[in-house]
Amino acid sequence: MSHVAVLGAGSWGTAFAKVLADAGRDVLLWARRPAVAEAISTTRTNPDYLPRLRLPAAVRASTDAAEAITGADLVVLAVPAQTLRGNLAEWARHLEPDSTLVSLMKGIELGTTKRMSEVIVETAGVAADRVVVVSGPNLAAEIADEQPAATVVACTDTDRATLVQASVSTPYLRPYTNDDVIGCELGGAVKNVIALAYGMTTAMGLGDNTRATLITRGLAETARLGVALGADPLTFAGLAGLGDLVATCSSPLSRNRTFGEHLGRGETLEQAQTATRQTAEGVKSCLAIRDLSRAHGVEMPITEQVERVCHEGADPRTAMAVLMSRKPRPE
Template identity: 85%
Template sequence: MSERSGRAPGGHVAVLGAGSWGTAFAKVLADAGNEVTIWSRREQVAATIRATGTNPDYLPGLRLPANVTATADAGKAISGAWLVVLAVPSQTLRGNLAEWASFVGPDATLVSLMKGIELGTTKRMSQVIVETAGVAADRVVVVSGPNLAPEIAAGQPAATVVACTDTDRATLVQNAVTTSYFRPYTNGDVIGTELGGAVKNVIALAYGIATAMRLGDNTKATLITRGLAETARLGVALGADPLTFAGLAGLGDLVGTCTSPLSRNRTFGEHLGRGESLEQAQAATRQTAEGVKSCLAIRDLARAHGVEMPITEQVERVCHEGVDPRVALTALMSRTTKPE
C-alpha cells in the first residue's frame, strides 16, 4: 500500500447507497471522524438529507451528524474519497460500478457492505468489484457481521468483521469505523466473511417461514445450526477458513438475522410462511430481501462444487417454484438420515 492510501480517519469518504444500512454506516463513519457524502439514486432523498439531516424513508427518527451530506451525483460523491463504500443491492452492483469506476482514485479502498451472490456468474461481491472496477483484490474490504441497521443507528453496541487480504488496509478501515458503540475486528478470510453474510439471508428466510408456521424453538434452533453447517460446507469447498463461521461473520450474523424482527429476510420469510406469494411478500415488505435472489445463485454455486445445501434448496423451491412451505418442510425432514 502507498502512503497516500494510508490516511487516518478524517478524510473524505463516499457511501454509495442511501438505504438503511448505507445510512447507518454513514453515521458510524461520521461519528468516527470522517467527512461523509452519501450517494442516493433519488435526488429527493439526497435533498432531504442535506436539508434536514434525516433519511425518513429508511431510518425515521435518526439525526445524522453534521459531517454527513448527500448527493445524487455519483462522481461528486466519489471524487477524492479515500474510502468508497458500496451499499447497493447486490444484484445491481455490477451495473452501477461500471458507471462509477472511473471516479475511483488509484489508491482508494473499496468497501463492500453487500451480502449476496451475483445471479448468473455466482460471484461474490468482492469478485464483482475486482472485475468491474479493475482493481487488485487487496484493495477490496468486506464488512459483515450482526449489523442490524436500526440498532446501530440508535447507537446500540455492535461488533463486525472487516476482512481483507491486505492486513494493513483492513486495519485502516477498522480505525475508520471504530466508535464507542461499533467495534470492528479484522480478518484475512474474505471468502468466509462474504459467504457467511450471503447464506445467512437464505437461512433467515427459512426461519421466518418457520416462525409464521408457529413452529417451536426446537425447529428454529435446528434451522440455525444446520444452516450454519451448510454454510460452512460451501465455504470450505471454496477455500474459506472454517473458524470464520464460528465468529461474528458466521454464527453472529446468522443468529442476529434469524431472530430479529428487524431483519428484512426473516420478515419476508414470515410473509411466505403465511401463504403469500413472492409478489405479495415483496409488496408488503417494500425493501430488498437479498436472500430471495441470492438463494438461486447460492444453489447454483453449491451444485457446481458438489455441496449439499438442503435448506437453501427448499427455500429456493418456496420462493421461485411456488412450493408450499409445508411441503418443503416435509422434504427436509424426509431426507436420508446420516451422521452429523
Template identity: 75%
Template sequence: MKTVVLGAGSWGTAFAKILGDAGNETVLWARRPEIAMAINANRENPDYLLGTRLGSNVTATTSAAEALDGAEIVVLAVPSQTLRANLADWAPDLGPDATLVSLMKGIELGTTMRMSQVIIETAGVSGDRVAVVSGPNLAHEIAAGQPAATVVACVDMERATQVQDAITTSYFRPYTNDDVIGCELGGAVKNVIALAFGIAHSMGLGDNTKATLITRGLAEIGRLGMALGADQMTFAGLAGLGDLVGTCMSPQSRNRTFGEALGRGQSLEEAQRTTRFTAEGVKSCLAIRDLARAHGVDMPITEQVERVCHEGVDPKVALKTLMSRATKPE
C-alpha cells in the first residue's frame, strides 16, 4: 500500500517510520529541500529526529503532487493553524477514495473548527473518509521503538481498521474508535492543560498541585466533550487521560516546556525565543476558550492559561484566581 505523510516534523517523521516499519511504501513530504535530501541520502531527519534511521521503503520529496500520486492513505502532519492553507493547495491531487488521517491536535482560530472539520470543508470530502490518530504519542520515544499505543478514530469503522492495520508494528499498538469528536477534543485541550502544568512545575509547585491540574483539566475536557456530543468514555482512554498524562508529565512535551518558560516569568515572545517554537496549545487556547463560551461550558484552567499567554497576566495572579473560585461539589 502506498501511504503519504505531509509534514516532516518530529511526529510526521516518526509516523512515516511507523508506516514504513509496518511494510508500507511511504513518501514523506518536506517543505524544505534540505530535509528531503538528507532523508533520502542519510535515512534520517537531521532537524527533528537525528539518530533515528528510516527504512528503505520511506522516501522524501518536496513535491506534494508526486507524493500524493496513487496514495491510499494520506496523513496530515502540519501545524494545526496552517492546515487550511496547505490542504487547499493539496486537495486537487488527492485520490478520489484516499483516507485522510489527521495527526494534528488543535482547534482552528476564528472558526473554532476541529481539524477533521477543516479537512472535510477544505478538501470537499465526506466525513467517513477522515480518520484521527490521537494518544500518548511522544515522537522521540516512538521513533526509538519504545512501546506505545494510540487510537484511530473514524465514523467509518472499515477505514479505521484499514489505518489500524497500516500502522501496527511490534512497538506501536493502535485501537479503533468511532468517537472522532472526543478524540480530537482530548488531543487539543490537553495541550492547554500541559501549559498550565509546565507553569506550575517551574513555579516550584508540588505533586498535589500537578495532580489537581491533571484531574480538573480532565474535567474541563469532559465538560466540553459532553456539550459537543462526545462519548465520555473516550476521555478515560488513550486519547483522553492517556494523552493528558503523557503530555503533562514528559519533559519532551513542547506544551509543558513552553509552560515552564512562562512560569519562569517570561513573556509569550520571550518564551518563543527561548524554546524556538510555538506550542499548539498557545494558539489553540484562544479557540478553545471561544468554543467553550459559545456552548456555555466552564473551563477555568483554560481561561487562565489564555490570560497568561495572551493578556500578560502574571501566573501567580492566575493561580490566585483559580484558587479563589467559589467552592462547589465535584
C-alpha cells in the first residue's frame, strides 16, 4: 500500500505530516535524529519543535530515509534549503518512477541561485512537472493547532497539483492550485528576507508606518524579481505573495522576524543564531537573492541592506538611513 514520505521532522514537516494524516493519508516521517523519531513513535509528540501537538496514529517515524521513500507516491521535502542538494543526492535512487515530489522549502540555493524546485529537478533527475511547491501563510504552530488557513499548491502539471490539493485538504487547511511555480517560490523565499528587516524595525521601536512601508516595498521588489524571471505578477497579490509576507512579518511565531529582532537589538549573527536555535532561511537566502537580483539587473534595496546587516556587520539603523536616503522616484 502506498504512503506519503515526509523527509524532515522540524516544525513545518511535523505539522504537514499531521495535515496529510488528517486528510486520510498514511505518513512515514523521516527524522535525522533518533531521539526525535523515538519520541514520535512512543509519545506521538515531537518535543523539540511542536511539543503540544499530538500526532495522529497514521503518522509513523523513522530514521531510515530509504524506508520512508520506498513505495511512497508523494515524497515531501521539508529539510533546510541549503541542505537539500546533499540530502536528495543520497535519497534520489529510492524514488518511485512516477512519485510526486513536494517542496515545503522556502529559500534560494547559495552559489547556484537556484530555486528549490530547480535543485530537485537537477539533483533527482526528474521532470519539472513532477515537482509541486507548497507555499503560503502557513505558520506551523497555528496549522498544528488546526487554526483555519489557506495555502497554494503550485505545479506546471495541473493534474498533479490537483492530486496534492486533495491530499492536503482538511477542515482547517484550504489549498488552492496554481501553475506559477516561479512566483510561488520567489514569494516564499524573499518574504523571509523582508521579515528579517521587519524584525529589526520592531526591535528598534519603529511604528506601523515603517512596518507597512517595509511590507509594501518588500512586496514590490519581490514582484520585480519575479517578473524578470518569468513569474505572473498577480501571484504576488495572492497567498504565496502578500499572504505569506504579512504572516511572516507580523507574527511572533516567525523565525525570520524573531531573528531580525535579535539583530535589531544589536546582537551579532552568531548571538542571534544561538538565541533562536532554529533555521532562519532568510539569513542565508539573502545572499543568494542578492546575487540573483544583480544577475538580472533588478534593484532590491531592502534585500541588499539585510545582507549587509547579516553578513557585513552593518548597523540596522545605518541600513534604514541608507534606504530612506535613496533617490526619489515614482512608485
